[in-house]
Amino acid sequence: MKQVGTFASVLGALLLVSRSYADELNMRVGVTDISRQVYDLHMVIFWICVVIGAIVFGVMFWSIVNHRRSAGHEAAQFHESTRLEIAWTVVPTLILIIMAIPATQVLIAMYDTGGEDMNVEVRGYQWKWEYKYLDDNFNQTFSFFSALTTPQDEIQNRAAKGEFYLLEVDNRLRIPANRKVRFLVTSEDVIHAWWVPDFGIKRDAVPGMLNELWTIVPEPGIYRGQCTELCGKDHGFMPIVVEVMEEEAFDAWYDEQVKLAAIRREAISQVLTTDELMHEGEQVYSRFCMSCHQVNGQGIPPAFPSLVDTAVTTGARDDHIRLILDGVAGSAMQAFGKQLDARQVAAVVQYERHAWGNNAGDVTQPADVVNLMAGQYRDL
Amino acid sequence: MSEVIHTDHHAADYSVDQHAGGQHGPEKGLARWLFTTNHKDIGTMYLWFSFLMFLIGGVMALIVRSELFQPGLQFLKPEFFNQMTTNHGLIMVFGAIMPAFVGLANWLVPMQVGAPDMALPRMNNLSFWILPFAFGIMIWTLFSDGGGPNFGWTFYAPLSTTYAPDSVTYFIFAVHMMGASSIMGSINIIATILNMRAPGMTLMKMPMFIWTWLITAYLLLAVMPVLAGAVTMMLFDIHFDTSFFNAAGGGDPVMFQHIFWFFGHPEVYIMILPAFGIVSHIIPAFARKQLFGYDSMVYAVASIAFLSFIVWAHHMFTVGMPLAGQLFFMYSTMLIAVPTGVKVFNWISTMWKGSMTFETPMLFAIAFVVLFTMGGFSGLMLAITPADYQYHDTYFVVAHFHYVLVPGALFSIIAGVYFWFPKWTGKMYSESLGKIHFWLSFIGVNVTFFPQHFSGLAGMPRRVPDYALQFADFNMVSSIGAFIFGFSQLFFLFVILHGIKSGKPAVARPWEGARGLEWTLPSPAPYHSFTHPPVVTDAEVHG
Numbered sequence: 001m002k003q004v005g006t007f008a009s010v011l012g013a014l015l016l017v018s019r020s021y022a023d024e025l026n027m028r029v030g031v032t033d034i035s036r037q038v039y040d041l042h043m044v045i046f047w048i049c050v051v052i053g054a055i056v057f058g059v060m061f062w063s064i065v066n067h068r069r070s071a072g073h074e075a076a077q078f079h080e081s082t083r084l085e086i087a088w089t090v091v092p093t094l095i096l097i098i099m100a101i102p103a104t105q106v107l108i109a110m111y112d113t114g115g116e117d118m119n120v121e122v123r124g125y126q127w128k129w130e131y132k133y134l135d136d137n138f139n140q141t142f143s144f145f146s147a148l149t150t151p152q153d154e155i156q157n158r159a160a161k162g163e164f165y166l167l168e169v170d171n172r173l174r175i176p177a178n179r180k181v182r183f184l185v186t187s188e189d190v191i192h193a194w195w196v197p198d199f200g201i202k203r204d205a206v207p208g209m210l211n212e213l214w215t216i217v218p219e220p221g222i223y224r225g226q227c228t229e230l231c232g233k234d235h236g237f238m239p240i241v242v243e244v245m246e247e248e249a250f251d252a253w254y255d256e257q258v259k260l261a262a263i264r265r266e267a268i269s270q271v272l273t274t275d276e277l278m279h280e281g282e283q284v285y286s287r288f289c290m291s292c293h294q295v296n297g298q299g300i301p302p303a304f305p306s307l308v309d310t311a312v313t314t315g316a317r318d319d320h321i322r323l324i325l326d327g328v329a330g331s332a333m334q335a336f337g338k339q340l341d342a343r344q345v346a347a348v349v350q351y352e353r354h355a356w357g358n359n360a361g362d363v364t365q366p367a368d369v370v371n372l373m374a375g376q377y378r379d380l
Numbered sequence: 381m382s383e384v385i386h387t388d389h390h391a392a393d394y395s396v397d398q399h400a401g402g403q404h405g406p407e408k409g410l411a412r413w414l415f416t417t418n419h420k421d422i423g424t425m426y427l428w429f430s431f432l433m434f435l436i437g438g439v440m441a442l443i444v445r446s447e448l449f450q451p452g453l454q455f456l457k458p459e460f461f462n463q464m465t466t467n468h469g470l471i472m473v474f475g476a477i478m479p480a481f482v483g484l485a486n487w488l489v490p491m492q493v494g495a496p497d498m499a500l501p502r503m504n505n506l507s508f509w510i511l512p513f514a515f516g517i518m519i520w521t522l523f524s525d526g527g528g529p530n531f532g533w534t535f536y537a538p539l540s541t542t543y544a545p546d547s548v549t550y551f552i553f554a555v556h557m558m559g560a561s562s563i564m565g566s567i568n569i570i571a572t573i574l575n576m577r578a579p580g581m582t583l584m585k586m587p588m589f590i591w592t593w594l595i596t597a598y599l600l601l602a603v604m605p606v607l608a609g610a611v612t613m614m615l616f617d618i619h620f621d622t623s624f625f626n627a628a629g630g631g632d633p634v635m636f637q638h639i640f641w642f643f644g645h646p647e648v649y650i651m652i653l654p655a656f657g658i659v660s661h662i663i664p665a666f667a668r669k670q671l672f673g674y675d676s677m678v679y680a681v682a683s684i685a686f687l688s689f690i691v692w693a694h695h696m697f698t699v700g701m702p703l704a705g706q707l708f709f710m711y712s713t714m715l716i717a718v719p720t721g722v723k724v725f726n727w728i729s730t731m732w733k734g735s736m737t738f739e740t741p742m743l744f745a746i747a748f749v750v751l752f753t754m755g756g757f758s759g760l761m762l763a764i765t766p767a768d769y770q771y772h773d774t775y776f777v778v779a780h781f782h783y784v785l786v787p788g789a790l791f792s793i794i795a796g797v798y799f800w801f802p803k804w805t806g807k808m809y810s811e812s813l814g815k816i817h818f819w820l821s822f823i824g825v826n827v828t829f830f831p832q833h834f835s836g837l838a839g840m841p842r843r844v845p846d847y848a849l850q851f852a853d854f855n856m857v858s859s860i861g862a863f864i865f866g867f868s869q870l871f872f873l874f875v876i877l878h879g880i881k882s883g884k885p886a887v888a889r890p891w892e893g894a895r896g897l898e899w900t901l902p903s904p905a906p907y908h909s910f911t912h913p914p915v916v917t918d919a920e921v922h923g
């Protein structure tokens with residue numbers, strides 16, 4: 001009786017463990033029609049493989065057990081059979097055809113682009129994502145960057161890790177539920193890949209190429225994914241977080257963002273105090289520059305140079321601005337003119353020239369940057 | 381017609397030998413190894429070199445697995461982590477597996493076709509001695525300013541061009557050297573097999589290892605120049621302002637991937653076809669029964685080789701191809717399962733109604749059949765394009781290719797080493813030590829790589845130094861397995877050294893069921909394998 005009890009509790013424990021692992025053991029079913037189709041397809045192929053494997057390995061192990069010399073088995077002499085060879089060529093081919101049919105159907109369904117309700121451009125950068133919302137004429141209405149927010153202390157094991165360790169960002173991509181959203185995926189530097197497992201979609205972000213991807217998500221919620229193409233140092237640290245909103249809530253948010261973009265455009269024409277510049281500059285620096293040039297400005301030479309007391313950060317100011325706008329061709333130093341607006345550039349230049357002991361003693365205002373941009377850079 | 385050529389050739393060889401005073405032995409000291417043109421010496425050097433590379437690549441894998449033992453960054457900076465995965469992959473593929481197969485070919489091709497040596501012995505020396513320099517350069521760049529290769533073993537542009545560390549130029553040079561070595565090696569193998577077979581050994585009587593290597597050598601000849609082309613274009617993009625792969629200059633980063641995988645997919649078959657050959661010798665030997673379906677085995681290898689040229693873009697399902705392209709590459713990839721299945725069925729039919737014993741080579745060969753087939757199943761799943769979108773660049777892929785490479789390619793090499801060890805050294809290894817090695821490896825490999833299927837399906841990307849918390853358990857298991865596996869390969873070294881030093885003397889045919897001309901030679905085999913062409917009988921080759 002006691003043994004039965006022990007047995008039952010062990011079994012129960014095992015069941016519990018396997019239940020709690022169920023999510024981690026298999027592909028995610030996801031929340032879209034496509035992701036469910038993909039999951040079903042995955043399970044079909046999986047079970048076909050399991051059955052074939054069970055038969056093939058079953059025969060093999062039966063033979064291993066029974067056709068041993070130690071079991072007294074004498075070797076037979078046969079060594080060919082055309083009929084068998086034909087059979088095990090034809091039968092697998094038929095099984096493959098059976099697998100190919102649903103695979104083809106799902107693939108065709110995935111390629112059903114067009115008829116979308118809205119377009120978002122997804123642009124990969126080393127090591128963050130930019131989301132640009134496009135209007136019906138494919139003009140940009142507003143855009144923002146989305147980068148990892150997990151603190152270094154958690155990554156370096158100095159603080160306890162949060163629930164969404166490495167899967168949390170400052171600005172989530174927001175899309176409406178139940179509408180067909182088309183993503184135009186591309187990259188500014190190296191190849192990245194944009195993947196949201198729960199939507200069942202993944203596409204490479206290739207510089208110079210615009211890849212199409214679409215989804216319709218019925219369930220509002222927060223969905224997380226990661227970059228899945230090696231893109232350099234912080235490839236493991238550029239997650240994707242999508243917030244799917246109720247349609248009305250999304251529309252309200254969208255209108256507000258369009259208004260805010262107009263306000264920001266205004267702000268560029270303002271004159272700021274040096275304190276404001278330094279404060280904003282530090283923020284811009286930590287979001288856009290710190291991954292390479294480091295918090296103390298010392299960089300990681302020789303890959304990423306120090307900014308402390310260099311010819312650029314203490315020399316002619318306009319050259320400094322131009323370097324940040326244009327980047328350095330053929331290096332990891334990107335053309336930030338395409339990512340930052342004039343106010344942000346002005347602030348970060350001010351910051352770099354007056355932080356870590358640098359003291360150029362000048363002031364850089366958004367207008368100074370606008371003059372150098374001459375309209376050829378980021379249209380906000 | 382070919383008979384005439386054979387006899388001429390051997391007559392010529394024979395007279396050279398007589399000038400040198402008949403059966404002369406090797407030179408003494410370092411000169412023997414530096415200047416040797418003997419296929420056995422060169423084969424030995426290839427094998428030891430590949431073992432050294434295997435240990436170095438293995439240490440890199442263990443560094444990676446230590447970092448991945450727990451979430452968070454423990455020991456490594458991400459930039460160094462990337463260098464470790466990249467160099468691990470490059471060294472294992474180009475430094476461990478490929479040279480090991482060339483080493484086996486050097487030892488076995490002359491003995492199995494009944495020739496005195498390889499056809500082009502001086503080139504043979506050169507193709508080996510290039511390798512230490514190539515890998516020396518590549519490993520040395522790890523210590524240079526800015527570090528060594530960090531762009532993955534697939535070195536996709538523009539990460540490997542515009543955004544690469546300065547040392548990439550040395551990497552390109554090293555790849556050129558490896559390519560030159562492989563091309564010379566394969567020319568030599570082709571020349572030996574086509575010209576130096578003993579009279580009477582027609583093509584359809586050749587041992588399976590010879591067949592698989594002949595086809596592999598042609599694959600190498602076809603694709604190594606493609607790889608050389610790819611790295612040369614990189615070199616031009618980096619130093620001469622061309623824009624082959626630079627989108628800003630009108631180039632196309634995706635073209636790099638097409639070129640790379642046109643090389644890369646045949647490359648993975650280069651690492652598995654000789655393994656098929658080895659296993660096709662070992663299973664019949666220990667089942668004491670002829671290989672089942674010899675002809676279809678040959679045709680299957682040939683079809684796999686052909687198909688391997690038209691499936692490359694299955695590595696690129698997510699780059700954004702038109703639907704028709706996706707479908708083509710999905711179907712062609714699925715098709716490879718057919719000839720691969722034929723091979724597995726034939727091996728099992730060979731075992732069927734045999735009289736089996738389970739010495740170490742046989743254990744490794746059986747593990748090969750089972751675990752390679754599992755890698756084949758996950759390969760089939762990866763071929764299904766819509767599902768591949770979910771698997772691609774996750775740990776599911778890492779699990780897949782390690783199942784085909786480690787218990788696949790690597791186990792076949794280990795099996796081959798145990799199988800032919802008596803012939804090479806004249807000694808028997810210790811069977812009980814060999815079995816311990818097998819079980820440790822078998823457990824290690826599964827504990828390491830099986831859980832990676834799960835972490836991949838759950839969504840863990842590959843090539844990341846840190847991961848979200850839900851992947852923690854499987855990564856821990858995987859790291860423990862990796863250390864078991866790593867340790868068991870040091871044990872392998874011990875088994876081999878123990879066998880060389882204190883093994884019992886081996887007879888000419890230590891495995892009663894083994895067939896093949898090599899077993900007609902004494903153990904250890906004489907310095908020049910067959911100075912007189914042997915008589916080819918149906919008892920020794922496929923009849």
Ligand code: HEM
Nearest residue numbers: 441444465466469472473532533534785842843844862865
């Ligand atoms: C001790 C056994 C081994 C262990 C523990 C091991 C472990 C690993 C790990 C942790 C990675 C990195 C995966 C990632 O982050 O994407 C990797 C990648 C790789 N391994 Fe192994 N590995 C082993 C043996 C081998 C062998 C024998 C080969 C044979 C050819 C091999 C070929 C590769 C390749 C090609 C890559 C891809 C590298 C890349 O991502 O560029 N590995 N391995």
Ligand SMILES: [Cu+2]
Nearest residue numbers: 227229231235
């Ligand atoms: Cu990435």
Ligand SMILES: [Cu+2]
Nearest residue numbers: 645692694695
């Ligand atoms: Cu492939």
